[in-house]
Amino acid sequence: MTPSSALPDETVHDAPSARQQAVLDAVLALLVEEGDQLTMDAVARRASCSKETLYKWFGDRDGLLTATVRWQASRVHAGRDAGSALDAATLRDRLLDFAVTWLDVIAGRTSVVLNRIAIAHAGSRKSNLGGIVLANGRLAIGGRVKPVLEAGRAAGFLTFEDSETAFRTFLGLVGRDIQIRLLLGDALDLDAAEIRRDAARAVDQFLALYGQARP
Amino acid sequence: MTPSSALPDETVHDAPSARQQAVLDAVLALLVEEGDQLTMDAVARRASCSKETLYKWFGDRDGLLTATVRWQASRVHAGRDAGSALDAATLRDRLLDFAVTWLDVIAGRTSVVLNRIAIAHAGSRKSNLGGIVLANGRLAIGGRVKPVLEAGRAAGFLTFEDSETAFRTFLGLVGRDIQIRLLLGDALDLDAAEIRRDAARAVDQFLALYGQARP
DNA sequence: GGAGCCGCGTACCGTACGGTACGGTACTGG
DNA sequence: CCAGTACCGTACCGTACGGTACGCGGCTCC
Numbered sequence: 001m002t003p004s005s006a007l008p009d010e011t012v013h014d015a016p017s018a019r020q021q022a023v024l025d026a027v028l029a030l031l032v033e034e035g036d037q038l039t040m041d042a043v044a045r046r047a048s049c050s051k052e053t054l055y056k057w058f059g060d061r062d063g064l065l066t067a068t069v070r071w072q073a074s075r076v077h078a079g080r081d082a083g084s085a086l087d088a089a090t091l092r093d094r095l096l097d098f099a100v101t102w103l104d105v106i107a108g109r110t111s112v113v114l115n116r117i118a119i120a121h122a123g124s125r126k127s128n129l130g131g132i133v134l135a136n137g138r139l140a141i142g143g144r145v146k147p148v149l150e151a152g153r154a155a156g157f158l159t160f161e162d163s164e165t166a167f168r169t170f171l172g173l174v175g176r177d178i179q180i181r182l183l184l185g186d187a188l189d190l191d192a193a194e195i196r197r198d199a200a201r202a203v204d205q206f207l208a209l210y211g212q213a214r215p
Numbered sequence: 216m217t218p219s220s221a222l223p224d225e226t227v228h229d230a231p232s233a234r235q236q237a238v239l240d241a242v243l244a245l246l247v248e249e250g251d252q253l254t255m256d257a258v259a260r261r262a263s264c265s266k267e268t269l270y271k272w273f274g275d276r277d278g279l280l281t282a283t284v285r286w287q288a289s290r291v292h293a294g295r296d297a298g299s300a301l302d303a304a305t306l307r308d309r310l311l312d313f314a315v316t317w318l319d320v321i322a323g324r325t326s327v328v329l330n331r332i333a334i335a336h337a338g339s340r341k342s343n344l345g346g347i348v349l350a351n352g353r354l355a356i357g358g359r360v361k362p363v364l365e366a367g368r369a370a371g372f373l374t375f376e377d378s379e380t381a382f383r384t385f386l387g388l389v390g391r392d393i394q395i396r397l398l399l400g401d402a403l404d405l406d407a408a409e410i411r412r413d414a415a416r417a418v419d420q421f422l423a424l425y426g427q428a429r430p
Numbered sequence: 431g432g433a434g435c436c437g438c439g440t441a442c443c444g445t446a447c448g449g450t451a452c453g454g455t456a457c458t459g460g
Numbered sequence: 461c462c463a464g465t466a467c468c469g470t471a472c473c474g475t476a477c478g479g480t481a482c483g484c485g486g487c488t489c490c
Binding site: 431432433434435436437438439440441442443444445446447448449450451452453454455456457458459460 | 466478484487490
């Protein structure tokens with residue numbers, strides 16, 4: 001199927017092979033352990049492969065970074081958003097689930113490091129890692145939350161005009177200043193219990209703002 | 216007063232001289248115009264000074280960056296928080312004022328660039344620019360907002376237990392995902408009108424959550 | 431078993447950039 | 461008029477790192 005060996009240019013456009021995934025995992029590990037001064041030499045050493053192979057597979061340093069971000073993004077997308085029977089309690093549960101998941105992600109070491117890379121990159125233009133991170137983070141979860149909000153509105157549990165605005169308020173209530181503080185190096189380690197509490201508070205506040213007053 | 220000329224080490228610990236301020240402004244300009252690939256050569260050229268002087272004044276590249284962040288921070292702290300006659304309307308005005316100011320700052324090109332630098336630095340440890348930015352951004356505004364919130368509570372207009380939590384909710388409602396999106400390179404340019412609208416919405420929501428129901 | 435390819439290890443190249451050295455000029459104090 | 465100081469401009473050094481070249485072992489396919 002894949003035109004693998006015919007072309008000289010076989011940089012990774014499609015899904016990475018198992019060996020390539022191992023390389024990308026090495027990059028992630030290196031990124032998490034060391035700060036972000038990731039060198040190609042270090043990657044090659046860590047992944048036990050040659051730099052030449054690295055360049056053959058990923059083109060250049062940017063390509064490697066891009067592939068890494070994509071690879072990480074591909075493992076996060078595991079959301080169960082089946083079901084459509086929506087009562088007030090399940091609506092709340094769904095929102096709570098999103099909030100917990102979101103906080104788990106942004107508080108994770110990997111997310112912090114990858115966001116740092118993408119942000120640093122956004123400064124020196126070229127190859128928008130920022131766009132990729134944005135698309136796979138905020139936008140992806142937005143695409144899954146907004147339908148739930150709209151279903152909630154259709155069922156009469158929520159009131160709002162613009163689902164995007166409502167969603168962004170939700171994000172604000174959940175994330176608050178956590179992400180920027182982590183990115184700036186604030187210690188601030190959230191354990192699972194605190195995340196659950198934060199998420200619950202955010203959902204309560206969101207419902208207080210957008211929910212119908214219980215008659 | 217200042218032991219200026221006696222010591223060979225006269226790196227900038229206190230307030231920068233006029234000439235030094237000009238250099239720091241050059242750094243800021245360069246940072247805003249070019250991406251963050253700020254070189255010492257470029258700074259020297261732009262500021263019409265020699266690299267040697269740069270190193271004499273600021274120690275090394277990190278010192279220059281730190282001084283720049285401090286310098287920028289020193290101009291933002293111009294908040295009028297006098298007055299204490301607090302009725303419901305002035306409370307709302309004060310919060311609105313904070314919200315607008317905050318959005319203005321974080322949406323500004325300078326803030327974005329400086330945060331990018333600090334975040335990139337937070338990755339490769341050494342010299343916590345992140346801490347400085349945090350202290351002069353979030354913490355500084357927190358120190359000014361929380362007394363207002365507490366005064367509002369004392370006057371019976373607000374209800375909350377922890378002012379820090381209330382403040383962070385306020386920040387979340389105001390900032391939402393704006394800062395992270397800008398840092399990641401999202402276009403998203405807010406004009407003054409939109410900022411005012413956003414701020415007003417956030418304040419309304421905050422008062423809806425924490426304000427006493429008007430009897 | 432040989433031809434050919436893949437990929438590891440390593441040595442190598444070019445360059446950009448942080449940091450230093452040095453000569454030249456203007457100003458100040460004696 | 462002569463030190464001394466401050467600072468500009470520029471040339472220079474060292475090194476880290478992105479990217480390339482090459483030799484060698486192990487695999488598959490005839």
